[in-house]
Amino acid sequence: MGLPDGWVTDTPGLPRAAMLRALGNGVVRLQAATAIRHLHERAQADPATA
Template identity: 65%
Template sequence: MGLPEAWVTADDLTLPRSAQLQALGNGVVPQQAAHAVRGLLSDSLRTTSSLDQEAA
C-alpha cells in the first residue's frame, strides 16, 4: 500500500483492529489523488503542446 512497515500495527500503538483498518483504508486516498493529479498534468501538457503546434 506504499506505507512503512507497521504503520498502524506497531506494538507501541494501542489502536483497536477496527481503527487500524480504517487508518489503512484512509491511507490509500493520498496515493490515488497523486495518481489522478499526475494523469491530469500529463493530459494538460499534451493538450498545451498540441495547441502550441497548431498555432505555429
C-alpha cells in the same frame, strides 16, 4: 499502495473487514497524487482537451 507487502494481510486472525479498516484512508493521498499527475500529463499533451 506504498506499504510493504503483507503490512496488513500477514496479520494472523485479522478478518478482511478489519484489514480494510486498518488501512483506512491511507490510500487517499496516493490516489490523489496519481490523479493529479495523470491530469497534468493530459494537459501537457493536449491543452485544448484538458
